[in-house]
Amino acid sequence: MNTKTKTNKDIIEDKVKKLGYKIGCYDDNIDKISKKELKKILDALEEEYTDIRIKVRKKEFVVEIATVDNEKDFNMKTLEEYIYLYGDEILEE
DSSP: OOGGGOOHHHHHHHHHHHTTOEEEEEOGGGGGSOHHHHHHHHHTTTSSEEEEEEEETTEEEEEEEEEETTEEEEEEEEHHHHHHHHOGGGGOO
């Protein structure tokens, strides 16, 4: 399969497998993000738990990555939803 025809999920799954995990939960909205934003997710896959701030069509989102046993879970929330649930101090670094 050519990289240009792979979905974001396919690309993430390839890297997740190389790390010895499989995909658990996966938010299909992640397939809508650009390859530039996808790179931010790929660069963070070795973390056990992390939240990645991204943009889709100039709107901000947060992709939550969680490791549960041998699975990596990927959930995507709008920045507003994320702040409502967790507060904005979690995103400060």
